[in-house]
Amino acid sequence: MWISNAYAQAAGAASFEQQLMGFLPIILMFVVLYFLMIRPQMKRNKEHRQMIDALKKGDEVITAGGLVAKVTKVGEAYVSIEVAKHGEQSVEMHVQKQAVTALLPVGTIKSI
16 A cells, blocks of 8 residues: 565676675785784794704793793703802703793803
């Protein structure tokens, strides 16, 4: 009576190109995400792993907690570091290898 009937239009089949154009922004976002976030993080992880594998006795390091120390012994999973020396006695700590964040040039630490 007062309301007219509404009929749906016949939907045309979407072509392959139209479907691809619909996915193109999503694909481009993943490409940008890979080059801006994922790839640099993988590079940093690789460099950190190489630095940890190359640790040896006598290296001067900075730990994740901010300690500056000298490596005294390298184990498979842990590193012994000397954080202080007083006369003949020295203070040694054992930290996980992953806690070593940076390798300092030799001679950086003067007081140990």
